[in-house]
Amino acid sequence: MCIVITLGVALTLKSCSVSYKMSGASIDYSKTKTIQIVDFPLRSSYVWGPMGPLFNSKLKTMFSNQTRLIQVRRDGDLKIEGEITQYQQRNKSVSADGYSAQTELSMTVNVRFTNTKNHNEDFEKQFTAAQTYETTRSLNSVQDELVDLMCEDICTQIFNATVANW
Numbered sequence: 001m002c003i004v005i006t007l008g009v010a011l012t013l014k015s016c017s018v019s020y021k022m023s024g025a026s027i028d029y030s031k032t033k034t035i036q037i038v039d040f041p042l043r044s045s046y047v048w049g050p051m052g053p054l055f056n057s058k059l060k061t062m063f064s065n066q067t068r069l070i071q072v073r074r075d076g077d078l079k080i081e082g083e084i085t086q087y088q089q090r091n092k093s094v095s096a097d098g099y100s101a102q103t104e105l106s107m108t109v110n111v112r113f114t115n116t117k118n119h120n121e122d123f124e125k126q127f128t129a130a131q132t133y134e135t136t137r138s139l140n141s142v143q144d145e146l147v148d149l150m151c152e153d154i155c156t157q158i159f160n161a162t163v164a165n166w
Contacts, residue, residue: 025067025163031117035069036076040109043083048143052084055109055151062155067163080162082111085126089139092132105139106130107150113162123161129153 037060042052059080063069069078086108095101108128115121129150133142 025159027067027069027163029068032077032115033070034072034076035063035067035078035080036072036074037063038079038081040081041083042087043085044087044108046087047084048087048147050144051087051107051147051151054147055084055154058151059155059158062159063163066159069163077116078162079114079116080111080158082109082124084108085110086128091135100135102132103135103139104130104132105143105146105150107147107154109154109158111158111161121162125161127154127157127161129157 037056039056040052040059060071064071084107086106089103089105091100092102092104093100106128107130108126110124110126112124113122131146131149133139133146
């Protein structure tokens with residue numbers, strides 16, 4: 001009898017499972033099925049060539065991996081477009097001997113978002129990310145890593161502002 005009860009409880013627990021998807025997206029897929037992500041051109045006076053393709057790839061990959069939206073070339077239910085408007089470095093802190101100790105590298109992206117299913121969600125705004133590095137290191141030695149981190153940060157900000165509704 002004890003075995004029958006244990007087996008019954010085990011089967012009941014196994015059949016009652018809850019599944020959560022932790023993508024953060026809150027999309028009504030019955031209404032919104034497609035997204036158009038236009039490549040962001042470099043419009044900054046100071047640029048680093050690989051930055052544009054890296055940013056565009058990360059943004060498209062994030063939406064592909066974290067939503068069920070189908071990416072289309074035109075007429076998407078959602079549309080994300082814009083440009084990389086600023087890429088700069090500046091002194092962040094000074095050492096005791098009066099020289100720069102840290103440099104801040106920053107990137108700003110202007111985004112225009114259109115939701116054809118709900119134009120109340122449309123916006124145009126800027127997203128910025130920054131990373132700091134020791135001035136004893138050259139920009140060339142840290143640029144790949146820092147731009148990758150800034151692109152990831154900005155893509156997350158864009159994702160949250162467009163489809164996460166946080």
